[in-house]
Amino acid sequence: MSSNLTTPTSPPPPVPPDSALDAASGVRTLHRSPSRTLRGGAEAADSSAAMHSGSLSQTLSAMSLAASGLALGGGVSGGAVDDEALSAMASAAAAAAKAGVRNTAAKRGSRGAGEYASRPHTNASASVAPPLPPTMAGFPLHVSTRSVPTATVARGVSAGGTYVERRAPTPAMYWARMRTWGARPPPMRSQSLNVVGNNIYVFGGWNNTECYNDVYVLDTETMFWSRMATSGDAVPPCRAHTATAVGHRLFVFGGGDGTQYFSDLYVLDTRSYVWTRARVVGAGPSARRTHTCFHYGGFVYLFGGGDGHRALNDLWRVRTEPDAAGAFVWEEVDTRGGRPFPRGYHSSTLVGNQVVVFGGSDGHECFGDTSLLNLDTMEWTHIAIDPPLTRLAHSATLVGMYLFVVCGHDGADYANHVLMLKLDTLRWETRAIYGSAPMPRGYHACALLDGRLWVHGGYNGQEVFDDMYTLELSSYAYLPQVPEFAIGCHR
Secondary structure (H helix, E strand, C coil): CCCCCCCCCCCCCCCCCCHHHCCCCCCCCCCCCCEEECCCCCCCCCCCCCCCCHHHHHHHHHHHHHHHCCECCCCCCHHHHHHHHHHHHHHHHHHHHHCCCCCHHHHHHCCCCHHHCCCCCCCHHHCCCCCCCHHHCCCCCCCCCCCCCHHHEEEEEECCEEEEEECCCCCCEEEEECCCEECCCCCCECCEEEEECCEEEEECCECCCCEECCEEEEECCCCEEEECCCEECCCCCEECCEEEEECCEEEEECCEECCEECCCEEEEECCCCEEEECCEECCCCCCCECCEEEEECCEEEEEEEECCCCEEEEEEEEECCCCCCCCEEEEECCCECCCCCCCECCEEEEECCEEEEECCECCCEEECCEEEEECCCCEEEEECCCCCCCCECCEEEEECCEEEEEEEECCCCEEEEEEEEECCCCEEECCCEEECCCCCEECCEEEEECCEEEEEEEECCCCEEEEEEEEECHHHHHHHHCCCCCCCCCC
């Protein structure tokens, strides 16, 4: 493979575009949403940019109103809005508890203080906000190290004297680095992370030197890691693959190792830990990595990625159950409305019967566009969101009517920001987030479980991480209980 991208000359190293995602040739007829040209050079393979009754109803309404008051561009200063909304949401949370809604924050306390022991005990006056990417200048983004009111200060004594532990108000979100035990996964990037029951499954990934094919399981009740002994068909070490949870099974497709790109479909039974290489009949997707997959209506869908020569924007699907002969059959899906530009390292998030495709890169540009695919009509809709915030190698997770976009690369630098796209208004919002945020990174893995976002591993251009962070959603954990909504219904 070859690349026509130049090598960066100044640190920190930008996201390294994947030669797998060189721009596809052909005439582009769609209007391009604003994007950022990638500043950077090539690195081997995909080290790259290429790629959810009376009193309860009232409570949820109050929380929805509080959340909507935080929208950007409302003509109120960010600080004032945050304080008002946090107060309103505190009242809503209290009402929810009284109404019998499960209080996930209280459940956290029952697990002991060990998992929060790594929260920093710093002088808030010395906190420094991380620099904002150029596309976000002027917006009141959250500051993870923001000081909290003295009324919420907890006590504590260290060996070197006294200190105070600054804790977040009850309804506020906060970051915590988790203490885990057992056979922890090594530092890795471009791995997959899935939730099955109360367990988190991590598969594959690489450390910039070698790829892995191990399966690690984290019991989120005990915070204990296990490296599972698997049997069945041999699965090659890989990175930038996809793993899609369907019941107790994980469907793993594609990925690669070095200059190799894979097109095999494997299924892991998480009850027996037996791997099965699916017997596929007929044509299927080309070998690729940095694509995305999701499960809907009895199918695993696949979109985009890169094949080592160009970026892709094709759409395929395969039934999650084999046919009478025991074979799996892929089919390419025809769509209307014009597909998004070819890309990899984007996100595809299922929202009802639609999938939201955001960001990514073709190896030259970091995209900030957003497209919707209706999976019942197979029609694409391309929406303009102001401002267009560019991201690649990020994660995007549905929480109620919000899309939580965490970390990633904005085309110039790695980020550790949490961006919230409110899907009914299609507007970006921000929140005050407390605690110790992860270092800026991309190529991490993220999932939602039990009122928290779990963020594992990743890469910042210099270091590959092995840490596990959680974003405690607190009052926002009730958002999935909000009634159904239509994307863009309040735009």
